[in-house]
Each structure stands twice: as C-alpha cells, then as structure tokens.
Amino acid sequence: xxxxxxxxxxxxxxxxxxxxxxxxxxxxxxxxxxxxxxxxxxxxxxxxxxxxxxxxxxxxxxxxxxxxxxxxxxxxxxxxxxxxxxxxxxxxxxxxxxxxxxxxxxxxxxxx
Amino acid sequence: xxxxxxxxxxxxxxxxxxxxxxxxxxxxxxxxxxxxxxxxxxxxxxxxxxxxxxxxxxxxxxxxxxxxxxxxxxxxxxxxxxxxxxxxxxxxxxxxxxxxxxxxxxxxxxxxxxx
Numbered sequence: 001x002x003x004x005x006x007x008x009x010x011x012x013x014x015x016x017x018x019x020x021x022x023x024x025x026x027x028x029x030x031x032x033x034x035x036x037x038x039x040x041x042x043x044x045x046x047x048x049x050x051x052x053x054x055x056x057x058x059x060x061x062x063x064x065x066x067x068x069x070x071x072x073x074x075x076x077x078x079x080x081x082x083x084x085x086x087x088x089x090x091x092x093x094x095x096x097x098x099x100x101x102x103x104x105x106x107x108x109x110x111x112x
Numbered sequence: 113x114x115x116x117x118x119x120x121x122x123x124x125x126x127x128x129x130x131x132x133x134x135x136x137x138x139x140x141x142x143x144x145x146x147x148x149x150x151x152x153x154x155x156x157x158x159x160x161x162x163x164x165x166x167x168x169x170x171x172x173x174x175x176x177x178x179x180x181x182x183x184x185x186x187x188x189x190x191x192x193x194x195x196x197x198x199x200x201x202x203x204x205x206x207x208x209x210x211x212x213x214x215x216x217x218x219x220x221x222x223x224x225x226x227x
Contacts, residue, residue: 042203042218092214099168104154
C-alpha cells in the first residue's frame with residue numbers, strides 16, 4: 001500500500017468555496033509536502049510542513065499535520081477556477097537518502 | 113534561471129526500439145529523481161541519482177531500464193526494447209537537498225508512446 005494516500009479522490013466545488021483535501025501516511029517522516037499538477041504538466045511544489053510543525057500558511061493555502069494520526073490536510077480558501085488541478089501529498093522519510101513518496105492524488109474541479 | 117528541462121516532450125517508439133529520455137536539472141542541483149506516471153495515477157518513484165552515482169534504484173524494473181547522471185551533461189533514462197506497457201509520462205525532478213528539506217522541482221515530462 002502507498003505511503004501517502006489522499007482523500008477524497010475527486011472533489012468538485014463552486015468558485016469561492018473552500019476545498020479541503022486529506023492525506024494519510026504510514027511511516028515516520030521528516031516533512032510532508034503538497035504538490036499541484038495541472039493537466040499534462042509537471043508537478044509544482046506548494047508548501048512543506050516539517051514533522052515538528054502543526055500548521056502552516058501560504059497565501060490561500062493552509063496545511064495541518066498531525067503526526068500522532070499520521071495525517072495532513074490541505075485547505076484552499078476562496079477557491080478559483082484556476083485552482084482546478086490534481087493535488088498530491090508527498091512524504092520525505094527519515095533516512096539520509098530517503099526519497100519522496102507520492103500519493104495517487106486528488107482531482108479538484110472548481111466550477112466558475 | 114532555467115528550471116528542470118526534459119526532452120523530448122513527446123516520444124513515439126515502436127515495440128523493440130530504444131527510448132532515451134534526457135533531463136537537465138536546475139542550476140546548482142546535484143540530485144536527480146525519475147518518476148513514472150500512468151494516466152489517472154500518482155507518481156511512481158524509479159531512481160535517485162547524484163553526479164556519477166546511483167543512490168536508490170529500488171523503483172526501477174530489473175530489466176531493460178537504466179539511468180545515469182554523468183559528470184558532464186544531462187541525466188539519461190534509457191529503456192531498451194520498449195513494450196506497450198512502457199507507455200507513460202516520465203518526469204524528472206531535481207533538488208539541492210539543503211538540510212532536511214527535499215523540495216523537488218519538476219520538469220514538464222516526456223510522454224512516451226509505444227506503438
């Protein structure tokens with residue numbers, strides 16, 4: 001099973017609403033990151049939260065991390081049609097040469 | 113400051129041919145990662161390289177796939193004797209791995225189609 005697993009798999013909301021996406025993971029991490037992918041493009045890094053942090057903000061993004069539950073959430077406030085994309089969480093393990101492990105992603109559709 | 117450059121963007125090969133995918137990391141980055149993405153799925157890690165070294169190839173198929181990151185020039189992902197199941201988008205990412213932050217910067221990908 002995957003390290004980072006997001007839910008829901010797909011989310012459709014109206015412009016202006018908030019979008020909340022969740023991610024669960026299984027092993028200890030150094031940090032957790034969220035990435036965004038527009039259709040047919042590469043991934044773009046959005047935000048990183050360290051294992052000793054509980055909440056982080058960046059513009060309209062808010063990320064929380066609960067290491068006791070091994071879960072994270074990404075909140076996008078006041079969504080826009082341009083936020084339509086796939087969102088992935090990625091965990092960075094504790095080993096010296098650990099790799100990022102990505103979930104399957106959440107497809108967000110924001111209706112104008 | 114150019115980002116991660118991948119070429120070609122699209123590659124069409126017939127079964128049995130070889131595919132060579134190239135990746136130039138961001139300036140100053142010495143860590144390169146290759147991922148494969150199938151439609152409607154997330155990224156599957158393939159290999160992690162530093163200059164002239166393979167650090168982790170746990171995601172690479174044992175046969176037909178190889179990767180290198182020479183001292184000079186781009187990283188190359190090579191797929192020999194391609195099969196239809198190799199059709200996918202292949203993404204390269206680079207990182208400077210400063211401290212504990214492993215923020216990866218992605219290229220636009222190479223879409224491989226095997227006929």
